[in-house]
Amino acid sequence: MSVEIVVADTADVVRITGSIDAKTAPEIGLALQPALGGTRDVVVDFAGVGYVSSAGLRLLLVIYRKLQAESRRLVLAAVKDDIIQVMSHTGFLPFFTVAANESDALATLSESR
C-alpha cells in the first residue's frame, strides 16, 4: 500500500495504490492528513486500488463527512467497476461524486464552483 499526494491547481490529489481495508485504513488515514488538514477540495485516485473492504468504505465515508462539514468537496477518480458495484449495493455510492479519471475529476471541480 502506498499513498502519494499531489498538489494540483484546483484540488489536492491523493493517489492510493493497494487495498483499502481494516489493516491499511489507519495508515491511509494518517497519510491523508496533509490533504485532509488543509482547506482545498480533494480528489482520491483509485487507479491503483484493487479492493476496498467494509472498513475501507467506512474510511471513505468518514473523509467525505469531514470535508462536507468544511464545505469542501471530494471526488473519487478511476474507481474500478466491481468496486463501484460493491459501493452501490452497500449504499455508499450515493455519497460520492465519481469521475472516470484524475483529469475529469479536476475538471468537475473547476467547472462546478
Place this chain on the structure above:
Amino acid sequence: MDVRIDSYATHDFAGYRFRQGKALPFGASVVGNGVNFSVFSSRATACSLVLFENGAPLPLVEIDIPPEFRIGDVYAITVFDLPIEDIEYGFRFDGPSDPHRGLRYDRTRIVADPYARVMSGRDTWREEPDWTNNYQHRSRVSFDDFDWEGDRPLEHHMSDLVMYELHIRGFTAHPSSGVSAPGTFAGLREKIPYLKRLGVNCVELLPVFEFDEWENSRTHPDTGEWLGNYWGYSTLGFFAPKAGYASTGRFGMQIDELKTLVKDLHANGIEIILDVVFNHTAEGDHRGPTISFRGIDNSTYYMLTPDGWYYNFSGCGNTFNCNHPVVRALVVDCLRYWAAEYHIDGFRFDLASILGRDQNGAPLANPPLLESLAYDPILSKCKLIAEAWDAGGLYQVGSFPAYGRWAEWNGKFRDSARSYLRSKPGTIGEIASRVQGSPDLYSSRGPSTSVNFITAHDGFTLADLFAYNEKHNDANGEGNRDGSDDNESWNCGAEGPTDDPAINALRLRLAKNAMVLLLFSQGVPMLVMGDEFGRTQHGNNNVYCHDNELAWVDWTYAETNAELFAFTRHCIALRAALPVVRSPHFPNALGGEGRDADITFLGTDGGAAEWAGWNSVLAYRLRERSYRDGTPGDELMVMFNMHWEEQYFRLTPPLDGSPWHVLINTTMPSGTDAFQPLDAPQVTGSSFIAGPRSVVVLISGSRLH
C-alpha cells in the same frame, strides 16, 4: 494515550493480549482497540475462544478463557489488536456428555456464537462448501455503524398496510428480472419502483437469518435437479443476515447491503417485515449436527423429554425452548437488535404457537415470551404477527395470547375464501364474517388483528389455485407425499394448462374475484410475489426445496398476464383511496337498513339476505362511520356472485341520494373491469346484472367528483 483502564491487556498467550471481558452485551463487540467476546453456558466446565484466519481450516490460536474471567454462567474475554475483518471465531466447550440428562458437550466441536451478527461459511449462494472443514458455520465480528441519514421505521397504521410476501432469491433470481445482482437484497432494491407501481406498502421477507441452503441437499433421481433448503426455515444464527442473499456477502458486507435495502424501501414508503423462525434451529434432533446451541447448553436451548430426547413440536426435529428465561432473553435481544439496528418494521413469527409453550411443551395461559415482546420498549411500534399454530397440534387462530398487540395470519380467511371462491355450499355465513375483518375471531381486538391472505408461499399460487384440483409435487422427489392435500382448489374443468378459452377466461375471472375479496375485506391483505400476474408453480404446492424456475418469479408473466396485473393494481389503488374498506374498527352490522349500520347484507331483491347453505351470493352495502352522525361519506355496494349463473340484483338508492357508479365488474374485459372513482361510469336504472361467478362493486359519494 488511551486513558481507559480496560484498554490494556492483563494476560497474553501466543502473542495475543487479552483481559477479563465484559459479560454484557453477549456476542462479539468492538470496544476501543479490542474485541469483547461474551457467551453463556450453564453446564460447561471450561470454554476457549478459537480464532481463525478467514476460511482457514486450522485455527490461528485457541485461547483458554481463564476460570477467573467467568461471572455466573458467562465467559467473557476482551482480546486486543485483532484484525477484525480478517478473522472468524468460535468457542470450544468442555463439559459432560450425558444425553439422557440432556447434556451433549463435545470437546471435538467448535461451535458458533448464538449472538454472532455475521456468519461465514455460506458466503455465496449455492457455492459448494468444503465438506472436510470441521467448523462450517463461523462467527465473525461485525461493523454495526451505518449512515441512516435520518431514516427510522415508518410506523404505518396496521390497517393501512398492503403486504407482499416475497423470497429474496426467488423474487429476482430469474434472468427475466433484469436486475444487476439477481437473487439478492440489492436485486430487491432494484425492484422497488415495481413495488411502488403495484402499490404495496409493506414487504414480508421469507427467512433472511443465516441458514444453510445445503441442509438435506440432494439430487432428484429422475430430473437431476439440485434440491436443497431454498425457503430457509432453518436458522443457524438469529442475529446474522443470510450472507448468500447479499451480492456482497463474499466480502462480508451483508449487513450494509440489507440496511441499504431497508433505507431505500423506507424512502419509498414501504415497510419491511421479517419472517422469523424461533420455533426450532438447524441442529435437528439427536442425529443432527452440532453447530451452536446443542454444544453450548443443550438442555437450556431445547425442549427435552425427561430422558433427554428432543420434543418435536416444529416438525423439524427439535423445539427451541422459548419460555426458558435465558432463551426468552435471546429472542428479545435478537428482535430488539433487528428493530434498532436494521430499522425493521415488524416480524411474522413462524409456527408462533410454540412460543406459547412451556419448557415441557404444555401451552401456557400467559406465556412470558409473548408478553415480553408485546410490552418491549424498543419493539413497541413493531408489527407482531403470529402464525398462530404449530406442528404439535396447537391451533390458536382467534385465540393467540395477544396482549392487545399481536396480529395473526388468519388461516380461516384463507380457508373460507378458497371455499367460497369455488362456490362450495355452506360458506356464505363464514365469508360474511371474513369480509368484515373476522369479528367472530377478533371481536375484542379489531380487524387489524387479521392478516388476510388467500395464498402464501406455502401452498398453491393464485393461478394454480384455479388450475389444479390436486397437488403435483413429484419434482420434490418425495413421491408426491409432501405438501398439503387440503387445498380447496378447483381446476375449472381441466387439470393444468389448457387451450380451452372458456376455461382460461374463467380462471382469470376467479383470480380477479380473489383479488377483490382480498383487497376489499377489512383487515390487512397479504399478496404473494407474482400472484398479481398469475405466477405458476405448475401445481406444486410445496416448493421449499426448489432453487429453479418452479419457485422463482418469471417476470415475462407481467406482460403475458398484464390484464391481471392491471386489475390487481386497480384494486390496491382503490383500497388506498377508500378508507371505508380498511377501517381500524369492525363495521357495525346492527341497526338494519338505517344509518346506524355500517354494513347491511342484502338479498338479490334488495331485501334481507339469504343465509341458507345453498346460497352462494353475498351482497352488502358498506358505508363510512360518519353516516352514524349524519355526515355522508363513501358508500359501497358489493355483490359477490359465486353462483354459476348470472344474478339480477335490485338496487336500492344510496343513502346520500346520489347515483351508484361502477368501480369493479369482473365480468367485463380488461379496461372496463375496474375504474378509479373519478372515472367510474354511472349506473343507469335500478338493477344490476352480475355475470356468472363474478364480483361487482359500486360506489356513491363525494369521491366521484
